[in-house]
Amino acid sequence: MDINKGLPAIASHRDLHVWIIENQRMVPVPERAYGNFFEEHCYIVLHVPRSLKATQGASSDLHYWVGKEADAAAQGSAGAFVQHLLEALGGAAVQHREAQGHESHCFRSYFRPGVLYRKGGLDSALKHVETNMYNIQRLLHIQGRKHVSATEVELSWNSFNKSDIFLLDLGKIMIQWNGPETSISEKARGLALTCSLQDRERGGRAQIGVVDDEVKATDLMRIMEAVLGCRVGNLPASMPNKSINQLQKASVRLYHVCEKEEDLVIQELATCPLTQDLLREEDYYILDQGGSKIYVWQGRMSGLQEKKAAFSRALAFIQAKGYPTYTNVEVVNDGAESAAFKQLFRAWSAKKPENRNLHGMSELIRGRLDVGELHSQPELAAQLRMVDDASGQVEVWCIQDLCRQPMDPKHHGQLYAGNCYLVLYTYQKMGRVQYILYLWQGHQATTSEIKALNCNAEELDLMYHGALVREHVTMGSEPPHFLAILQGQLVVFQGRMGHNRKELPASAMRLFHVQGTDIYNTKTMEVPARASALNSNDVFLLVTASICYLWFGKGCSGDQREMARTVVTAMSGETKETVLEGQEPPCFWEALGGRAPYPSNKRLPEDVSSFQPRLFECSSQMGQLVLTEVVFFSQEDLDKYDIMLLDTWQEIFLWLGEAASGWKEAVTWGQEYLKTHPAGRSLATPIVVIKQGHEPPTFTGWFFTWDPYKWTNNQSYEEVVDGGLGAKPAIFELTAVSIGFPRLLLGSRLGQYDPEGKNGQGRSQALVGGRVCSGGRGPVGSVWPPSGNFSPHLPSLSPLSGQELNNFQLSRVPSHGRAGPLSPRTLKGSQDGSGNELQLDSKGGGTSTSSYHSSPKPTIKGSLPREQLMHQAAEDLPEGVDPAHKEVGA
Numbered sequence: 095m096d097i098n099k100g101l102p103a104i105a106s107h108r109d110l111h112v113w114i115i116e117n118q119r120m121v122p123v124p125e126r127a128y129g130n131f132f133e134e135h136c137y138i139v140l141h142v143p144r145s146l147k148a149t150q151g152a153s154s155d156l157h158y159w160v161g162k163e164a165d166a167a168a169q170g171s172a173g174a175f176v177q178h179l180l181e182a183l184g185g186a187a188v189q190h191r192e193a194q195g196h197e198s199h200c201f202r203s204y205f206r207p208g209v210l211y212r213k214g215g216l217d218s219a220l221k222h223v224e225t226n227m228y229n230i231q232r233l234l235h236i237q238g239r240k241h242v243s244a245t246e247v248e249l250s251w252n253s254f255n256k257s258d259i260f261l262l263d264l265g266k267i268m269i270q271w272n273g274p275e276t277s278i279s280e281k282a283r284g285l286a287l288t289c290s291l292q293d294r295e296r297g298g299r300a301q302i303g304v305v306d307d308e309v310k311a312t313d314l315m316r317i318m319e320a321v322l323g324c325r326v327g328n329l330p331a332s333m334p335n336k337s338i339n340q341l342q343k344a345s346v347r348l349y350h351v352c353e354k355e356e357d358l359v360i361q362e363l364a365t366c367p368l369t370q371d372l373l374r375e376e377d378y379y380i381l382d383q384g385g386s387k388i389y390v391w392q393g394r395m396s397g398l399q400e401k402k403a404a405f406s407r408a409l410a411f412i413q414a415k416g417y418p419t420y421t422n423v424e425v426v427n428d429g430a431e432s433a434a435f436k437q438l439f440r441a442w443s444a445k446k447p448e449n450r451n452l453h454g455m456s457e458l459i460r461g462r463l464d465v466g467e468l469h470s471q472p473e474l475a476a477q478l479r480m481v482d483d484a485s486g487q488v489e490v491w492c493i494q495d496l497c498r499q500p501m502d503p504k505h506h507g508q509l510y511a512g513n514c515y516l517v518l519y520t521y522q523k524m525g526r527v528q529y530i531l532y533l534w535q536g537h538q539a540t541t542s543e544i545k546a547l548n549c550n551a552e553e554l555d556l557m558y559h560g561a562l563v564r565e566h567v568t569m570g571s572e573p574p575h576f577l578a579i580l581q582g583q584l585v586v587f588q589g590r591m592g593h594n595r596k597e598l599p600a601s602a603m604r605l606f607h608v609q610g611t612d613i614y615n616t617k618t619m620e621v622p623a624r625a626s627a628l629n630s631n632d633v634f635l636l637v638t639a640s641i642c643y644l645w646f647g648k649g650c651s652g653d654q655r656e657m658a659r660t661v662v663t664a665m666s667g668e669t670k671e672t673v674l675e676g677q678e679p680p681c682f683w684e685a686l687g688g689r690a691p692y693p694s695n696k697r698l699p700e701d702v703s704s705f706q707p708r709l710f711e712c713s714s715q716m717g718q719l720v721l722t723e724v725v726f727f728s729q730e731d732l733d734k735y736d737i738m739l740l741d742t743w744q745e746i747f748l749w750l751g752e753a754a755s756g757w758k759e760a761v762t763w764g765q766e767y768l769k770t771h772p773a774g775r776s777l778a779t780p781i782v783v784i785k786q787g788h789e790p791p792t793f794t795g796w797f798f799t800w801d802p803y804k805w806t807n808n809q810s811y812e813e814v815v816d817g818g819l820g821a822k823p824a825i826f827e828l829t830a831v832s833i834g835f836p837r838l839l840l841g842s843r844l845g846q847y848d849p850e851g852k853n854g855q856g857r858s859q860a861l862v863g864g865r866v867c868s869g870g871r872g873p874v875g876s877v878w879p880p881s882g883n884f885s886p887h888l889p890s891l892s893p894l895s896g897q898e899l900n901n902f903q904l905s906r907v908p909s910h911g912r913a914g915p916l917s918p919r920t921l922k923g924s925q926d927g928s929g930n931e932l933q934l935d936s937k938g939g940g941t942s943t944s945s946y947h948s949s950p951k952p953t954i955k956g957s958l959p960r961e962q963l964m965h966q967a968a969e970d971l972p973e974g975v976d977p978a979h980k981e982v983g984a
Contacts (some may be wrong), residue, residue, distance in 0.1 A: 097543070103747075105798060108125075109141055109142055109143060110128065110139070110140070110141055110204055111139070111140040111141075111142075112128055112137060112138070112139050112140075113137065113139075114132075114135050114136075114137050114173075114216065115135060115136040115137065115138070115168050115171050115172045115175065115236045116135065116216065116718065118167075118171045120175050125704070125707045126294055127294075127577075127825050128204075128205060128673075129205035129208065129209050129210055130210050130212055131159060131161065131194070131209065131210070131211055131212065132161060132212050132213075132214060132215050132216045132504045133161040133162050133163045133164070133194060133211055133212065133213060133667075134161055134163040134164055134165075134170045134213055134214055134215035135161050135164055135168060135171055135212070135216060136157070136158060136159060136160050136161060136164050136171070136172035136176055137158070137159040137161075137172075137485070138156070138157070138158050138172060138179065138816070139156075139157040139158075139159060139192075139201065139204065139845075140154065140155070140156050140157075140179065140187075140728070141155045141156075141157075141204060142153060142154045143482075143726065149632050153186055153187060153188050153314035153430040153432065154183060154186060154187040154188070155187060155188050155190060155200055156176060156179060156180060156183070156188070156189050156190070157189075157190040157191075157192050157198075157200075157201050158172045158173065158175075158176045158189075158190070158191060158192065159192040159194070159197070159201070160172070160191070160192065160193055161194050162192065162193075162194045162195070163214075165896070169714045170410070171191070173405065176189065177402060177443055185401075185427055186424050186427065186430045186432075187427075187430070188424060188427075188430065188431070188432045189404070189405075189424070189425035189426075190422070190423070190424050190425075191405055191408075191422065191423040191424075192421075192422065193419070193420035193422075193503065194211060195211070195243070195245075195420070196418075196420040196421075197209070197422070198387070198422045198424070199241065199723040199724070199725060200432075200723075200725040201435075201723060202241035202243075203241070203723070203724050203725040203726055203727075204726075206292070206414075206730070207241035207242060207283065207286040207287045207289075207290050208236070208238070208241070208243055208244060208283070208286075208287040208697070209241075209242070209243045209244070210234070210243070210244045210287075210291070211243065211244065211245045211246065212246060213246045216877070222855040228265035228266050228296070228300075228716065229265060230263060230264070230265045231249065231263070231264055231321070232246055232249065232262040232263045232451065233246070233247050233248070233249045233250075233253055233260060233261070233262055233263070233322075234247070234260065234263060234272075235247045235253060235258060235259075235260055236247060236259040236260065236261060236284045236288075237258055237259075238285060239279070239280065239283070239711060239713060239722055240283075240284070240711040240722040240724060240731075240736075241285050241722060242284065242286075242287050244261065244287060244291075245305050249321070249322065249635065250322060250323075250383050251322050251323065251325040252324075252860035254271070254273075254325075254329055254331065254656065254887060255273060255329055255330050255332040255333075255706070256274055256275045256329045256330070256331055257273050257275040257276060257329060257331060257332035258275045258332050259271065259273060259276055259280060259281065259284035261272075261284075261287075261288055261291075261562070262318055262321060262322070263291070263316075264317075264321065265296075265300065266296075266299075266300055267300065267301045267303060267317070268291070268292060268300050268301070268302050268303070269302075269303040269304075269305060269314055269317060269318060270284060270285060270288050270302065270303070270304045270305065271305045271318065271935065272284065272304070272305060272306050273329070274333075275331075275332075277735075277754070278735060278811055279733065279735030279736070279753075279754075280736060281306070281811055282733070282811040282814075283733075285302075285811065285814060286461065288302055289302065303317075304815045305318070306815070338384070338386040338720070339719060339720050340717060340719045340720070340721060340766065340767060340770040340882060341718055341719075341770055341903065342385075342386055343383055343384050343386055343770070343772065344366070344770040344771070344772055345366065345383070345384040345772075346365065346366045346368060346381060346382065346383050346384070346438050346716045346772045347362055347364075347365050347366075347381070347382045348362070348363045348364045348365075348368055348380075348381050349361060349362055349363060349371060349379060349380040349381070349382065349408065349411075350363045350377060350378075350379055351377075351378045351379060351380055351400075352378070358407065358410070360380065360414075361598065363379070366438075366772045366774065367439070367440040367772065367773055368381075368438060368439045368440065368772070368773075369439060369440055369441070369818050370439050370440075370441065370442055370443065372394060373391060373428075375393040375394050375395045375396075375428055376393050376395040376396060377393050377396060378390075378391070378392055378393060378396045378400050379391045380407070380411055381438065382409065382411075382415070383416065383438065383772070384710070385417050385421065386421075386422075387421070387422045387423075387424065388408050388411060388421060388422070388423050388501065389423075389424050389425075389426060389435055389438075390404045390407070390408050390423065390425040390426070390836035391426055391428070391431070391435070392404065392426070392427050392428060392843055393428045393492065394427070394428040394429060404425045405423060405425065408423045408425070416616075419745060421658075426741075433705070433706040433708055433725075434708075434723070436706075437705060437708070437741075437743075437771075437772075437773055438706060438772045438773060439773055440773050440774055441773075442705060455830075456502050468480060468481070468482055468483070468791060469482070469523055469524060469791060472791035472792075472800060473795040473796075473929050474795065475790075475791035475792050475795050476742070476792050476793070476794070476795025476796050477795070478574065479573050479574045479575060479744065479745065479792055480574055480575050480578065480614070480792070481521065481523075481528075481530065481790045481791055481792050482521050482523070483578075484575060484578035484579045484581075484613075485521075486519055486520050486521030486522070486579070487519070487520040487521075488503075488506060488517065488518070488519055488579050488580075489517070489518040489520075490503075490506045490515060490516070490517050490518075491515065491518075491550070492513055492514075492515050492591060493514040493515065493516070493543055493546050493547050493550060494513070494591075495551070496542065496543070496546040496549075498516055498550045500516075505879070506580060506583075507580040507581070507583035507585060507664075508585050508587065509534065509536065509569075509584070509585070509586050509587070510536060510586070510587050510588075510589060510590055510591040511536040511537050511538045511539075511569060511586055511587065511589065511620075512536055512538040512539060512588075512589050512590030512591070512933045513536050513539060513545075513590055513591050514533070514534065514535050514536060514539045514543050514544060514546070514547040515532075515533075515534040516531060516532070516533060516534075516547065516550060516551060516554065517531070517532040517534060517579070518531050518532075518554070518562075518575070519531075519532070519575075519579050523791070525892075528561075528563075528788070528790065529558060529561055529562045529563065529788075530562070530563045530565060530575075530790065531551060531555070531562040531564050531565070532567050532571075532576055533547055533548070533551050533564060533565065533566045533567065533574075534567045534569070534899065535547065535566070535567065535568050535569065537568075537569050537570070537883065538589070538590070545871050547812075548761075551564055559786050560785055560788075561785075562788075563782065563783070563784050563785075563788055564782070564783040564789050564791075565662060565780055565781070565782040565783070566761060566764075566780060566781040566782070566783070567780050567920045568588060568777075568778035568780070569778075570586075570619065570778060571776070571778035571779065571780060572584065572617060573744075573745065573780050574614045574615060577610075577613065577614060577615060577616060577617055577793075578583060578614045580840065581613050582610065582612065582613035582614075582616035582617075582657060582660065582661065583661060583664050584616070584617045584618065585617075585618040585619075585620075585661070585665055586618070586620060587604075587620050588620045602637065602639075603637070603638055603639070603685060604620055604623055604636075604637045605619075605621050605622065605623040605624075605627060605634060605635070605636050605637075605686070606618050606619065606620050606621070606622070606630060606632055606634065606635040606636075606637070606665075607619050607621045607627070607629075607632040607633075608632065608634065608635060608654075608658040608662075609632055609633075609654075610654070610656070610657055610663055611651065611653035611657055611879065612653065612657060613652055613657075615800060616657050616661065617666070618635075618661055623636070623685070623686060623687075624686055624687055624690065625686045625687070625688065625689055625690035625692060626691065626692050627692070628645070628647070628692040628693075629647050629692060629693045629694075630647040630649045630675060630692075630694040630695075630696075631646060631647055631649035631650060631693075631696065631697040631767070632647055632649075632650055632654065633645065633646055633647065633650050633654055633655060634647075634899070635658070635661075635665070636682065636685060636686070638685050641670075641671055642662070642670045642671070643670070643671050643673050643678075643682055643685075644658065644659070644662055644670050644671070644672050644673065645673045645674075645678070645682075646658075646672070646673070646674050646675065646810060647675050647696075648674075648675045648676070649696050649697065649922035656657060683834075705743040707740060707741065707796045708723060708725075708740070708741045708744075709723065709724045709727040709738060709739070709740050709741075710722060710723050710724070710738065710739045710740075710741070711724065711736055711737070711738055711739075712736075712737040712738065712739050712748075712760075712763050713737075713758070714759065714763075719763050719766045719767065719770070721739065721767070722739075725813075727797070728797060728798055729797050729800055729801060729804060732749060732751065732786070733751055733770070734751040734752050734753040734754070734786060734805075734808060734810075735751050735753050735754055736751045736754055737749070737751065737754050737756060737757075737760055737763070738751075739763065739764065739767060740793065740796060741767070742796060744779070744780075745779065745780045745781075745782055745792075746764045746767065746768065746779055746780070746781045746782065746784065747782045747784060748760045748761070748763070748764050748781065748783045748784065749784050749785075749786070749789070749793070750783065750784065750785050750786065751786050752785070752786045752787070752805075753810070760783055763775070763780040765781070778902040786805060787805050796958050835916070853957055
């Protein structure tokens with residue numbers, strides 16, 4: 095195999111590239127066929143992120159996908175091409191091994207609205223997707239929550255279960271059958287995949303029917319039974335979902351890999367929480383995340399042979415551990431790690447600092463923020479964690495006796511560690527009033543007070559008609575905007591606040607730690623009044639019965655001293671004495687109980703973390719949190735039925751879709767996410783709860799683009815099923831090329847059908863299951879469906895043969911627009927827009943209005959091709975062609 099000749103060029107105008115391995119060559123897959131995978135082949139998928147804003151410097155991802163029926167030769171070719179392609183990319187891509195049905199979240203995130211697994215192999219002479227191909231019969235099993243997949247299964251009721259979705263695809267008609275235990279979100283996502291297949295494979299011209307309730311969708315069920323036969327017995331439950339929950343992912347182990355003589359030695363090095371300094375650039379490591387995923391990290395100085403053997407070594411490790419062979423493998427190179435890999439470590443610093451300002455306040459925020467700039471640049475608001483310049487209206491309540499008590503504005507910033515508080519901030523964004531409700535929780539607050547805090551927050555949210563963005567803040571971890579709306583005057587006292595807010599006793603001895611350089615990062619916390627609590631890098635206020643000492647450490651800056659003077663003036667009007675470190679009077683040390691050692695080393699600057707934001711769909715399984723990641727996310731990934739978790743590392747956002755269930759568990763899920771995070775995350779990380787339609791710029795700024803009007807035109811699942819797929823007033827046409835609607839409505843040997851029981855003339859005959867449904871005589875070629883709401887009882891049906899299915903076509907001809915869905919009323923008696931009943935004849939010529947003869951016809955001599963005649967409408971047929979016998983010609 096000549097790999098150099100088989101490596102195709104990579105187009106630069108798009109992010110995603112897909113190749114199929116065919117006859118030891120990389121053959122590009124057409125874009126319209128992306129998401130289709132034949133199980134006898136291997137594929138290579140390359141994602142090259144073009145958007146720096148969305149990915150923040152993320153590396154390229156190179157996947158090789160293995161079909162469950164792919165042979166060893168195909169897998170070997172795919173592996174060789176991957177290595178060669180990796181070299182062409184300069185080794186900077188993250189490599190993934192994907193097994194059919196067990197792909198990584200990263201892989202599945204590329205293909206919306208889902209992945210389709212197709213049986214067999216792809217013939218070289220055929221295309222991946224043949225548009226307008228109606229000669230097809232298949233049954234697709236649709237599964238998944240956020241990432242949906244469809245698998246071809248046996249065309250039988252034996253393939254069905256209660257908990258999943260199945261799509262019966264008959265070419266011109268596609269019937270989506272929803273199991274009785276499926277959720278509304280699963281139905282909606284299944285319908286999105288069905289509509290995608292309608293567009294890609296039928297050019298939007300196939301008709302979609304949806305069976306939500308078999309009793310109400312009797313006509314669609316007749317079609318299914320004509321194809322699948324009568325169902326015997328009850329449907330089974332689905333197989334248990336094997337989704338990995340967060341508790342399983344919490345366990346991580348790092349192994350060092352090396353060779354001794356001819357043996358490969360794998361030695362456990364550390365468990366969570368892991369630190370970045372464990373990874374040495376000359377070595378090679380395997381990281382095992384609870385058996386759910388295996389990472390291979392390759393140092394930049396590691397050997398070339400080791401890098402080429404990455405996947406084989408990972409598979410050997412999987413075999414030794416007894417993990418399933420389909421366990422996902424991700425190979426990362428030193429300096430090009432994925433976001434998922436980095437977040438398995440307590441902290442991660444980029445070797446080459448990126449030009450980002452996520453930590454500390456920039457010169458912009460040190461001056462005066464421009465509200466318009468923050469609103470027009472939500473990415474800036476997100477990075478600075480500021481929705482505006484904090485000039486809006488502030489209201490504060492303290493939770494006392496399980497109720498909220500309003501606080502005097504002059505005491506808004508004076509909080510107690512033993513209490514909980516609600517802080518409501520009201521501001522305007524583009525002329526619209528917006529709200530943020532901060533739920534501040536002191537370290538010493540009781541469980542009952544915390545519960546009362548949440549209950550009172552829900553009451554306020556109801557008062558404001560669900561428009562509040564709720565941010566849960568723990569004492570000591572206040573975000574910049576919270577500090578800014580209090581103008582840097584936040585002072586947290588130890589103990590609890592009394593009902594009458596009595597002043598501190600004159601004899602009280604208290605020590606306060608003042609931190610910060612401006613109103614966006616300054617807070618004052620009471621600490622134990624002893625010398626060991628001091629720190630040379632900061633400012634402290636010592637309050638005694640007679641005097642207040644303002645102590646400046648040697649390492650504090652001028653901005654710190656200036657901000658501390660402002661805070662102290664607001665706290666107390668008593669006499670203050672400035673004390674410099676090393677020049678303290680004896681009474682200062684006496685007040686603190688004598689001298690004692692305290693930290694005096696210069697504080698090192700905080701590491702600039704290179705963690706990228708990550709988006710997850712939340713769900714619960716057996717009481718455990720299950721997260722499904724959406725990689726390279728966009729606003730399109732937020733669905734009204736979802737609860738989504740956005741982790742920006744400094745904050746956790748929980749986005750609640752308007753139709754989502756489980757809102758009350760949202761905060762609990764955020765807390766569980768932090769508790770089970772392998773990196774040992776701080777449980778005090780702020781948790782922000784956002785409802786659909788009320789997103790602040792600190793949230794929307796993490797998305798590449800954001801359309802504030804997107805939610806106004808969203809249709810519900812019910813609206814889509816009832817006509818939202820583009821259905822217009824239409825004429826339904828039943829066409830049967832050889833036997834009509836086989837054994838259901840028409841046949842070559844037809845009995846009579848007379849709904850009035852009068853043996854009247856002009857009524858169609860129906861043969862069901864090879865038997866006459868009603869007696870009487872009458873001519874063939876009469877009216878169908880009958881007028882009114884007649885719904886005949888049908889006896890048992892036997893399955894259709896392959897030839898009959900090939901001849902069966904059912905379609906809707908809309909007056910304009912795309913073909914729409916078939917409702918349960920589709921096959922019942924109906925009329926066209928002119929009030930004419932629909933015509934159907936026994937020869938399968940199709941339907942038309944009874945007045946079709948009035949349409950002018952072109953004259954023709956001789957005959958036309960059968961294919962052309964068969965697809966002509968009745969009114970467009972040449973003179974002399976009988977619409978009931980189009981196949982005969984003129």
